[in-house]
Amino acid sequence: MDCLEAIKTRRSCRNYLEKTVERDKLHRILEAAAYAPSPVNKQPWEFVVVINVLCKKQFFAAAEATRLKLAEKSGWKWLSAFNIAFLSEAPVLVAVLGDPAKNGAEQFLDEPGNGYIEACSCAVQNMLLAAHAEGLGSLWYSLFEQKDAREIFGLPADKVAIGVVCLGYAEREAGAPRRKSVEEMTRFID
Amino acid sequence: MDCLEAIKTRRSCRNYLEKTVERDKLHRILEAAAYAPSPVNKQPWEFVVVINVLCKKQFFAAAEATRLKLAEKSGWKWLSAFNIAFLSEAPVLVAVLGDPAKNGAEQFLDEPGNGYIEACSCAVQNMLLAAHAEGLGSLWYSLFEQKDAREIFGLPADKVAIGVVCLGYAEREAGAPRRKSVEEMTRFID
Numbered sequence: 001m002d003c004l005e006a007i008k009t010r011r012s013c014r015n016y017l018e019k020t021v022e023r024d025k026l027h028r029i030l031e032a033a034a035y036a037p038s039p040v041n042k043q044p045w046e047f048v049v050v051i052n053v054l055c056k057k058q059f060f061a062a063a064e065a066t067r068l069k070l071a072e073k074s075g076w077k078w079l080s081a082f083n084i085a086f087l088s089e090a091p092v093l094v095a096v097l098g099d100p101a102k103n104g105a106e107q108f109l110d111e112p113g114n115g116y117i118e119a120c121s122c123a124v125q126n127m128l129l130a131a132h133a134e135g136l137g138s139l140w141y142s143l144f145e146q147k148d149a150r151e152i153f154g155l156p157a158d159k160v161a162i163g164v165v166c167l168g169y170a171e172r173e174a175g176a177p178r179r180k181s182v183e184e185m186t187r188f189i190d
Numbered sequence: 191m192d193c194l195e196a197i198k199t200r201r202s203c204r205n206y207l208e209k210t211v212e213r214d215k216l217h218r219i220l221e222a223a224a225y226a227p228s229p230v231n232k233q234p235w236e237f238v239v240v241i242n243v244l245c246k247k248q249f250f251a252a253a254e255a256t257r258l259k260l261a262e263k264s265g266w267k268w269l270s271a272f273n274i275a276f277l278s279e280a281p282v283l284v285a286v287l288g289d290p291a292k293n294g295a296e297q298f299l300d301e302p303g304n305g306y307i308e309a310c311s312c313a314v315q316n317m318l319l320a321a322h323a324e325g326l327g328s329l330w331y332s333l334f335e336q337k338d339a340r341e342i343f344g345l346p347a348d349k350v351a352i353g354v355v356c357l358g359y360a361e362r363e364a365g366a367p368r369r370k371s372v373e374e375m376t377r378f379i380d
Binding site for chain 2: 001002003004005006007008010012027028030031032034035036037039040041043045046047048049050051052055066070073074076078079104105106108109110111113114115117118119121122124125126128129130132133140142143144145146147153154162163177178179180182185186187188189190
């Protein structure tokens with residue numbers, strides 16, 4: 001698939017078919033992740049690939065409780081109605097772990113940056129694009145508590161779960177939300 | 191260019207030719223940025239495209255002072271010798287601004303996330319890939335102080351400069367740093 005086409009036609013998928021994701025596809029998606037840029041090439045990422053049905057169900061249950069709590073805390077109505085069944089229905093969940101010890105020199109700035117989060121985010125974007133190029137749907141999910149992810153996926157305490165990426169064959173094509181135009185979001189200093 | 195090929199052959203470019211970047215290419219690169227995922231589709235990004243030579247030189251001078259300070263603070267020897275002339279030599283710098291007011295519900299977690307940084311990072315990765323597909327070199331640069339970026343690029347105080355992306359035709363092809371193998375960085379829960 002053409003690169004610009006992949007970028008422009010990737011969608012967040014919230015409905016997955018019960019169809020196994022081929023291991024070679026998964027391998028290429030994870031390989032793509034590692035080609036993201038990172039501070040001093042520290043590659044601050046690790047991945048836990050969850051295919052086990054019970055483990056996915058446990059995560060879904062914890063995320064459901066979190067969703068209800070966030071709906072109450074935020075007062076955001078759409079969150080109360082948000083169906084996150086995709087967390088147990090997607091054939092594959094990939095927990096993306098970042099290592100805060102692998103920041104670059106931006107950690108020494110007056111307003112310190114967190115290069116490891118930025119690098120892991122780029123790795124996730126590569127995964128979403130590679131999944132799309134492989135004919136798979138994907139979704140970056142972030143609404144979970146670290147303690148739940150640590151417990152359910154058995155994560156080390158010194159790593160941060162940046163997100164959980166759902167992967168699988170899409171049940172249907174998702175719509176394209178409106179994007180800002182270049183003119184709306186850009187200013188030139190000529 | 192094929193999507194997986196673009197992901198795997200993109201390199202960080204630190205040497206640019208004195209050759210103007212076509213406006214239509216720039217437009218497609220910025221357009222690609224907006225197709226990144228973001229919490230609740232808030233699209234927390236804005237861009238300042240710097241072509242003005244004096245403005246690039248001012249930023250280079252400020253970043254030089256910062257680099258020396260960071261080299262001292264970190265004690266990292268490579269930083270003392272790091273040649274960042276690309277900041278004035280690249281024909282185009284794009285300051286990527288994030289809006290901390292445009293986080294998603296992850297801001298209400300016990301360990302709050304910063305979805306706007308993650309979304310802006312995905313937007314940058316799209317830019318780097320789109321630039322590569324358009325035959326351009328690129329680099330994500332983060333070693334600058336916010337106050338310098340605000341002053342030199344005239345940024346609003348409520349936005350954060352996530353990074354500065356250098357764009358231009360590469361003088362030569364950069365080498366490929368080693369990547370972790372899938373086996374090294376992945377664990378399966380089957």
